[in-house]
Amino acid sequence: MPIYEYECDSCAIRFEKRQSFHDEPVVNCPNCSGKVSRVICPAPIIFKGSGFYVNDYKKPSPTTEPSKEPVKAGKSAETAKATTKEPAKEKAKEAS
Numbered sequence: 001m002p003i004y005e006y007e008c009d010s011c012a013i014r015f016e017k018r019q020s021f022h023d024e025p026v027v028n029c030p031n032c033s034g035k036v037s038r039v040i041c042p043a044p045i046i047f048k049g050s051g052f053y054v055n056d057y058k059k060p061s062p063t064t065e066p067s068k069e070p071v072k073a074g075k076s077a078e079t080a081k082a083t084t085k086e087p088a089k090e091k092a093k094e095a096s
Helices: 077-095
Strands: 003-008 014-018 036-039
Antiparallel strands (some): 003 036
16 A cells, blocks of 8 residues: 655645545644645656767767878868879979
């Protein structure tokens, strides 16, 4: 049987009453005979097992090496390679 907690509206005393689901709720305070209301308390939640932490679902990071040549925005990889080779050709022409 569940235990319900009540609080008196007049004298603010709190008390517990063990009752069945079918019993009527307590109406009067046992201390001052004032009106009482049921106190609703949140039940504690206990997480057991794995899967409740951020690192439990973390995927392994990829181990690929980053490209050695940066690609400029708006250009394809082929265009970026062609532009990096042009200054080398110009320096070769100047040297000869």
